[in-house]
Amino acid sequence: MARPKKVFFRRRKVCKFCVDRIEHADYKDLKLLQGFVPERSKILPRRISGTCARHQRLLQTAIKRARHLALLPFTTD
Amino acid sequence: MRTYELCFVADPRLSDEDVVAMTEDYKTLLTSKGVEITKEESWGRRKLAYPIKKLTEGKYVLIFFSSEGGAQGLADVERRLLQNDKVLRFLTVRTDEDLKRAARVVPRRNPNPETEAGDRGDRGDRDDRGDRGDRGDRGDRDDRGGRGDRGGRGGYAGRED
Numbered sequence: 449m450a451r452p453k454k455v456f457f458r459r460r461k462v463c464k465f466c467v468d469r470i471e472h473a474d475y476k477d478l479k480l481l482q483g484f485v486p487e488r489s490k491i492l493p494r495r496i497s498g499t500c501a502r503h504q505r506l507l508q509t510a511i512k513r514a515r516h517l518a519l520l521p522f523t524t525d
Numbered sequence: 526m527r528t529y530e531l532c533f534v535a536d537p538r539l540s541d542e543d544v545v546a547m548t549e550d551y552k553t554l555l556t557s558k559g560v561e562i563t564k565e566e567s568w569g570r571r572k573l574a575y576p577i578k579k580l581t582e583g584k585y586v587l588i589f590f591s592s593e594g595g596a597q598g599l600a601d602v603e604r605r606l607l608q609n610d611k612v613l614r615f616l617t618v619r620t621d622e623d624l625k626r627a628a629r630v631v632p633r634r635n636p637n638p639e640t641e642a643g644d645r646g647d648r649g650d651r652d653d654r655g656d657r658g659d660r661g662d663r664g665d666r667d668d669r670g671g672r673g674d675r676g677g678r679g680g681y682a683g684r685e686d
Contacts, residue, residue: 471626472624475616476532513616513618515574516616517534521574
């Protein structure tokens with residue numbers, strides 16, 4: 449039974465906002481926001497992007513504001 | 526002092542002059558109530574991320590303004606925007622608190638951390654708590670026998686349908 453355990457090497461994820469010291473997620477900053485909405489335009493979860501909780505919250509409101517103004521899509525089909 | 530920004534998307538079939546006139550209208554309404562316009566931006570015609578009222582483009586206008594103790598007249602302006610069917614979307618955001626918070630943070634990592642040890646700017650990132658492992662990695666439990674190789678469920682790649 450003793451299979452050798454698979455070893456995963458994973459790059460440690462860091463919060464982009466903490467690293468770059470971005471403290472204000474602006475809904476107009478599409479270049480920034482687009483990095484957090486993959487193809488289907490869903491908001492990239494924290495567990496994948498590594499964004500810290502505080503900044504994910506800011507990011508979330510920014511993305512939703514941008515969506516309201518049709519700067520970002522709600523979904524793409 | 527509170528600062529706000531108001532963004533609205535106008536019907537692209539309006540001429541630029543009409544949009545400007547509209548903007549001026551809202552601005553005068555605001556200034557008449559003691560609000561100070563600090564900046565104005567026009568992005569012009571821009572493609573919408575999704576169609577609104579069967580339109581695929583819109584003209585974006587931003588007004589930045591500030592006022593002492595709440596923006597009077599803002600409610601009026603918002604009501605007007607809502608009633609105006611040439612306005613596809615609008616959004617007002619109060620920005621002073623966000624900007625204040627942003628200003629507290631040291632904008633860039635200082636090149637020489639030792640010299641500024643007393644600086645409290647570093648409290649912003651508490652990265653070290655974040656590492657609770659990835660939830661994606663559950664596939665690898667040998668003790669469940671039989672279910673074999675279901676590894677590799679982690680990651681996002683598999684789910685981007």
